Amino acid sequence: MKLDGKVVVAQGGGPTAVINQSLVGVVLESRKFEQVSKVYGAINGVAGIVNEDFLDLTQETTHNLEQVAVTPSSALFSTRDKPDVKYCKEIFNVLKAHDVRYFFYIGGNDSADTVRIVNEQAEQSDYEFRAIHIPKTIDNDLMVNDHTPGYGSAAKFVAQAFIGLNLDNRALPGVHIGVIMGRNAGFLTAASSIAQKYPDDGPHLIYLPERPFNVEQYLSDVKRIYEKYGRCLIAVSEGIVNEKGEPIALGLTKNVEKDAHGNAILSGTGALGDLLANLVKEKLNIKRVRSDTFGYLQRSFFGCVSDVDQHEAREVGEKAAQFAIWHNIDGSITIHRTGDYSVDYRITPLGQVAAKTKLMPDEFISKEGTNVTTAFKSYLRPLLGSDLHSAHRLRAPRAPKILRAEDQE
Amino acid sequence: MKLDGKVVVAQGGGPTAVINQSLVGVVLESRKFEQVSKVYGAINGVAGIVNEDFLDLTQETTHNLEQVAVTPSSALFSTRDKPDVKYCKEIFNVLKAHDVRYFFYIGGNDSADTVRIVNEQAEQSDYEFRAIHIPKTIDNDLMVNDHTPGYGSAAKFVAQAFIGLNLDNRALPGVHIGVIMGRNAGFLTAASSIAQKYPDDGPHLIYLPERPFNVEQYLSDVKRIYEKYGRCLIAVSEGIVNEKGEPIALGLTKNVEKDAHGNAILSGTGALGDLLANLVKEKLNIKRVRSDTFGYLQRSFFGCVSDVDQHEAREVGEKAAQFAIWHNIDGSITIHRTGDYSVDYRITPLGQVAAKTKLMPDEFISKEGTNVTTAFKSYLRPLLGSDLHSAHRLRAPRAPKILRAEDQE
Numbered sequence: 001m002k003l004d005g006k007v008v009v010a011q012g013g014g015p016t017a018v019i020n021q022s023l024v025g026v027v028l029e030s031r032k033f034e035q036v037s038k039v040y041g042a043i044n045g046v047a048g049i050v051n052e053d054f055l056d057l058t059q060e061t062t063h064n065l066e067q068v069a070v071t072p073s074s075a076l077f078s079t080r081d082k083p084d085v086k087y088c089k090e091i092f093n094v095l096k097a098h099d100v101r102y103f104f105y106i107g108g109n110d111s112a113d114t115v116r117i118v119n120e121q122a123e124q125s126d127y128e129f130r131a132i133h134i135p136k137t138i139d140n141d142l143m144v145n146d147h148t149p150g151y152g153s154a155a156k157f158v159a160q161a162f163i164g165l166n167l168d169n170r171a172l173p174g175v176h177i178g179v180i181m182g183r184n185a186g187f188l189t190a191a192s193s194i195a196q197k198y199p200d201d202g203p204h205l206i207y208l209p210e211r212p213f214n215v216e217q218y219l220s221d222v223k224r225i226y227e228k229y230g231r232c233l234i235a236v237s238e239g240i241v242n243e244k245g246e247p248i249a250l251g252l253t254k255n256v257e258k259d260a261h262g263n264a265i266l267s268g269t270g271a272l273g274d275l276l277a278n279l280v281k282e283k284l285n286i287k288r289v290r291s292d293t294f295g296y297l298q299r300s301f302f303g304c305v306s307d308v309d310q311h312e313a314r315e316v317g318e319k320a321a322q323f324a325i326w327h328n329i330d331g332s333i334t335i336h337r338t339g340d341y342s343v344d345y346r347i348t349p350l351g352q353v354a355a356k357t358k359l360m361p362d363e364f365i366s367k368e369g370t371n372v373t374t375a376f377k378s379y380l381r382p383l384l385g386s387d388l389h390s391a392h393r394l395r396a397p398r399a400p401k402i403l404r405a406e407d408q409e
Numbered sequence: 410m411k412l413d414g415k416v417v418v419a420q421g422g423g424p425t426a427v428i429n430q431s432l433v434g435v436v437l438e439s440r441k442f443e444q445v446s447k448v449y450g451a452i453n454g455v456a457g458i459v460n461e462d463f464l465d466l467t468q469e470t471t472h473n474l475e476q477v478a479v480t481p482s483s484a485l486f487s488t489r490d491k492p493d494v495k496y497c498k499e500i501f502n503v504l505k506a507h508d509v510r511y512f513f514y515i516g517g518n519d520s521a522d523t524v525r526i527v528n529e530q531a532e533q534s535d536y537e538f539r540a541i542h543i544p545k546t547i548d549n550d551l552m553v554n555d556h557t558p559g560y561g562s563a564a565k566f567v568a569q570a571f572i573g574l575n576l577d578n579r580a581l582p583g584v585h586i587g588v589i590m591g592r593n594a595g596f597l598t599a600a601s602s603i604a605q606k607y608p609d610d611g612p613h614l615i616y617l618p619e620r621p622f623n624v625e626q627y628l629s630d631v632k633r634i635y636e637k638y639g640r641c642l643i644a645v646s647e648g649i650v651n652e653k654g655e656p657i658a659l660g661l662t663k664n665v666e667k668d669a670h671g672n673a674i675l676s677g678t679g680a681l682g683d684l685l686a687n688l689v690k691e692k693l694n695i696k697r698v699r700s701d702t703f704g705y706l707q708r709s710f711f712g713c714v715s716d717v718d719q720h721e722a723r724e725v726g727e728k729a730a731q732f733a734i735w736h737n738i739d740g741s742i743t744i745h746r747t748g749d750y751s752v753d754y755r756i757t758p759l760g761q762v763a764a765k766t767k768l769m770p771d772e773f774i775s776k777e778g779t780n781v782t783t784a785f786k787s788y789l790r791p792l793l794g795s796d797l798h799s800a801h802r803l804r805a806p807r808a809p810k811i812l813r814a815e816d817q818e
Contacts, residue, residue, distance in 0.1 A: 015580045017573075040808050052816075054808035067801035073576030075803050080581070097811040156712075164426075164709035167482030171424045172489070176705070269686070270679010270702050277678070292704035293679050296585070300573035302800065303565075304712060391711065392476035394484050399449050399463035402506040407461075 002035040003128060003328060005101030007321075008049065009057070010042035011136075012107035012114065013080070015073035016150030017157075017305045018313035019136050022106045023076065024069040025317020026134070027057050030102070033325045040100070045079035045107075046114060050090045054098075069314065072300040083114055088121040095122075101129045102324050106317070108137035108148075112332055113354035119330055130324040133332040133350060134316050138299050140187035143356045144348050146337040147187075149316055150299075152309030152383035154181075155191035157298045158235075159384060162195035163391050165292070166202045166233055173231035174288025175222060175280050178203070179273040181298055183239045186210050186360050188298070191380060192235035193372045197390050202233025209239035210360050211369035213248055218276070219283050221370060226286060238272060238293075248272060269293070306385030312343065319345040341382035411444040412537060412737060414510030416730075417458065418466070419451035420545075421516035421523065422489070424482035425559030426566075426714045427722035428545050431515045432485065433478040434726020435543070436466050439511070442734045449509070454488035454516075455523060459499045461507075478723065481709040492523055497530040504531075510538045511733050515726070517546035517557075521741055522763035528739055539733040542741040542759060543725050547708050549596035552765045553757050555746040558725055559708075561718030561792035563590075564600035566707045567644075568793060571604035572800050574701070575611045575642055582640035583697025584631060584689050587612070588682040590707055592648045595619050595769050597707070600789060601644035602781045606799050611642025618648035619769050620778040622657055627685070628692050630779060635695060647681060647702075657681060678702070715794030721752065728754040750791035 007030045011019055023041070030039045041055040042048035055076070057065075068075045083091065095103070105115045112133040119131040135142050138154035158180055169176045180189040186208030195201055204225040207213055225232040240248050249272040273291030280289045316333045323329050331347040332354070338344045364376035401407060416439045420428055432450070439448045450464040451457035464485070466474075477484045492500065504512070514524045521542040528540040544551050547563035567589055578585045589598040595617030604610055613634040616622055634641040649657050658681040682700030689698045725742045732738050740756040741763070747753045773785035810816060 011580075015577050038808070041803065041805070052808075052810040052813050055803055055805040056808040057803070057805050060803060060805040064801065064804055068803055070798070071576065071800045071802075072573050074580040078580040094812060098808075160711040160713070161706050163711040164481050165705060167480065167711075168424050168705055168709045171420075171483040171487040269683050269700065271683065274678050274680065290705060291678065292706055293702060294706070295701035296574055296577055296699060297570050297701055297703070297706065300577045302569040302572040302576075303798070304569070389479070389712070391480045392473065393480075394450065394464055394466070394469060394477055395473055396450070396464040396466050396469040399447070399461075399465040399507075401461040403503060404461050 003101050003130070004035045005037060005099045007036050007039045007102040007104070008042055008054070008095070008100045009039065009104040010045045010048060010106070011074040011076045011078055012045040012105060012111035013078060013136070014138070015078060015300050016136055016138050017072040017153040017300055018149055018309050019073070019106055020071055020075045021069045021310055021313035022134050022136060022149060022317035024065045025314045026104045026321050027060070027065060028062065029318040029321035030325065031058060036102070036325065037099070040098070041076045044077045045081065046083050046087070046091060047079045047081050049094050050087065052094055072302055082110065083117060088118055091118060092121055092125055092127060095129065096127060103129060103131045104134055104320050104324070106134040106136050108139070109142055109353065109355055109357060112350060116350040116354040119350065130328060131330050132320045132324050133353065134320045135333060135335065138188055139182050139185050141185035141357045141359070143353050143358050144334045146335050146343065147383055148335070149309060149313035151187060152306035152385065153304065154188055154298050155380060156306045156384045156388060157301050157304050158188055158191040158294065159194035159388065160304060161294065162192040162203060162235065166195045167391055169202060169231050169233045172288070174290065175226060175232045175234070175286055177234045177236060177273055177276050177291040179236050179238055179291065179293040181294065182209060182237045184209055184357050184359060186237050189235050189237040190360065190364065190372045190376055193377060194380065194384065198393065200229055203235040204229065204232050205234045205370045206372060207234070207236045207240050207370065208360060208365065209237045209241055210365060212243045213240040214243065215279065219279060222280055223284055226284070236272070236276060306383060307387070308383055308385045316345060323347045412510050412539070413444045414446060414508045416445050416448045416511040416513065417451055417463070417504070417509045418448065418513040419454045419457060419515070420483040420485045420487055421454040421514055421520035422487060422545070423547070424487060424709050425545055425547055426481040426562035426709055427558055427718050428482070428515055429480055429484045430478045430719055430722035431543050431545060431558060431726035433474045434723045435513045435730050436469070436474060437471065438727040438730035439734065440467060445511070445734065446508070449507070450485045453486045454490065455492050455500065456488045456490050458503050459496065461503055481711055491519065492526060497527055500527060501530055501534055501536060504538065505536060512538065512540045513543055513729050513733070515543040515545050517548070518551055518762065518764055518766060521759060525759040525763040528759065539737060540739050541729045541733050542762065543729045544742060544744065547597055548591050548594050550594035550766045550768070552762050552767050553743045555744050555752065556792055557744065558718060558722035560596060561715035561794065562713065563597055563707050564789060565715045565793045565797060566710050566713050567597055567600040567703065568603035568797065569713060570703065571601040571612055571644065575604045576800055578611060578640050578642045581697070583699065584635060584641045584643070584695055586643045586645060586682055586685050586700040588645050588647055588700065588702040590703065591618060591646045593618055593766050593768060595646050598644050598646040599769065599773065599781045599785055602786060603789065603793065607802065609638055612644040613638065613641050614643045614779045615781060616643070616645045616649050616779065617769060617774060618646045618650060619774060621652045622649040623652065624688065628688060631689055632693055635693070645681070645685060715792060716796070717792055717794045725754060732756045
């Protein structure tokens with residue numbers, strides 16, 4: 001059975017460096033099917049559907065679509081709107097009026113939940129259409145998926161930043177703290193571990209949201225590393241929590257800002273980094289302490305993309321169109337690792353992905369909780385793409401001392 | 410006349426992405442001269458000379474030197490030490506004892522001043538040797554030079570970050586502030602202007618240390634832009650000052666930390682960005698306001714290097730060895746633009762470069778002081794290298810509305 005009608009594609013949540021690859025995958029693949037009359041792009045996610053703000057992407061050139069594909073962030077813009085039942089009824093009025101039969105929403109677990117609710121409404125109102133969630137998140141926290149498009153490129157940014165910070169920290173020693181995005185899952189923070197090439201390389205301490213953060217333990221960890229190496233490089237997730245599960249960052253903000261999904265905003269301020277730096281200065285009496293909050297740079301930096309991530313982001317878009325238009329199936333596109341390294345794409349019932357969060361499994365976190373395991377690094381490496389180089393050191397021998405010959409090592 | 414003896418090369422000040430190119434340029438070129446008995450690298454800058462901490466780089470492989478050349482940060486490590494006369498006497502005792510006749514110091518204007526003082530001491534003590542300063546600084550603030558090695562790569566990082574932030578800010582509108590390094594000179598902050606491709610692209614406001622920062626004017630600027638575009642992207646130098654010339658950032662810190670050169674530490678905290686963000690939240694009542702402090706990422710990020718910057722950094726090292734060893738001249742290597750785009754290298758008396766700061770000329774700053782001119786962009790573009798791409802937008806037409814046909818634009 002061929003379901004004739006229009007396609008609507010939209011992008012939700014935080015942008016990534018490769019989310020436009022998925023958009024272009026949907027558009028180019030959908031345009032091949034004769035039952036698709038038009039391919040519309042909704043501007044600002046679900047908000048654009050309600051407002052009938054559509055671009056007619058059937059009239060976009062293939063060449064420009066390819067140029068947009070390699071541009072980071074969401075070309076159709078985004079939204080943090082979380083549709084309720086009333087909102088969904090408005091969505092349907094618009095979808096019916098425009099004869100839309102295929103809806104593709106590229107986003108994270110909140111966006112997957114939106115697709116799920118929209119699809120339920122469609123079933124209740126006996127309107128025949130396919131709703132597909134296409135995975136996207138730098139947090140890498142979607143269930144069922146081995147990993148998610150957007151993560152590889154953000155992880156490459158974090159890895160490259162820490163390779164640089166580690167070298168900087170060796171050249172001018174002190175304590176350096178890098179604060180990385182990730183509300184509940186530590187995957188992105190853990191990518192800093194790629195900088196650990198030589199045995200004394202940092203990050204020496206990695207604090208993840210999966211393990212409670214204790215201030216006394218933190219100070220004792222930093223003291224131990226600093227005494228051993230004369231320096232200490234630290235990777236911290238913005239989402240670290242205390243023993244009660246309360247985010248450390250929230251204790252620093254007077255008026256906690258929340259998004260429409262009820263998630264507290266942890267990014268966009270340097271407060272957590274400054275707190276952790278000041279603790280070291282004051283309690284350990286170490287002078288040179290710096291913190292860097294990676295902020296929004298890590299999710300849409302231009303020119304630091306993993307080619308593997310790019311290819312997969314394109315393919316989840318293409319597969320979404322194929323599953324929906326050829327096979328008439330609803331669901332969430334999921335990525336499954338089939339080899340070292342190869343993947344396959346499946347379609348998974350929305351309820352298995354929507355509004356759930358995947359955390360780092362125990363086998364990826366070291367026993368003491370402040371580093372990752374080799375298993376994690378093996379998992380991560382292929383996702384960073386083909387062109388991540390590593391840092392090199394001088395290996396020349398020491399020259400003999402003359403005036404201080406007695407100090408000779 | 411051939412001056413026989415050893416070479417010492419060292420790196421000072423903040424690391425850059427290409428400072429090891431200059432190191433390798435000096436080492437490979439020096440090793441070709443028969444009058445050079447050994448090439449030593451001093452560990453931790455001038456501190457390494459005093460402590461006789463030398464690597465014998467004559468015994469380093471050419472291949473590993475090439476690998477180190479493409480690694481960011483200072484492979485010989487760095488120092489913030491500012492030698493006084495006593496310190497310089499210790500340096501000479503070591504230099505004489507080791508028969509060092511050529512001293513190359515890669516660094517900024519403070520390092521140039523160190524070379525100048527060291528050289529004066531040499532003349533006073535009738536010790537025949539050549540002292541050469543090799544330029545390096547992401548701030549681009551060295552006199553005589555058209556620009557300095559390290560700037561192009563840091564500028565490319567800032568440009569790529571702002572291309573991404575501009576797209577991110579379009580996708581999820583609000584006010585976004587990026588804080589960039591640069592104590593006195595705004596060159597690095599000004600590199601954010603490369604993101605201005607389409608007429609409504611940000612950064613919409615660029616605040617440089619060359620123009621006084623006034624809080625009332627800032628709020629009025631932001632309000633105007635936000636009302637026009639529904640968003641506002643801002644680039645701010647960490648070194649912005651009030652009408653009295655006092656850094657805004659210093660008013661935020663209880664105990665101002667200074668380096669050995671008497672420069673206050675402005676980096677390593679998110680306080681300035683947070684202050685500017687809170688002002689907008691509180692005074693303009695705009696909800697979505699974020700700040701990112703680029704911090705140490707911009708100076709030694711791995712994998713974001715300008716090839717032009719790389720080549721020039723290599724050449725200033727090579728030319729330094731040639732001027733000193735072939736021509737027996739002291740001085741500072743300077744870069745001069747000879748075409749669009751070509752450069753030549755000269756040797757300039759140390760006093761013309763040492764301890765002086767070049768600021769952005771008036772013709773690079775727009776009349777209202779919150780943007781750059783076309784002249785600046787023409788100056789900057791070749792320094793960013795050959796592979797900086799630009800962002801692309803969808804250009805498809807709007808689809809006609811059906812339910813809201815009366816809203817049709």
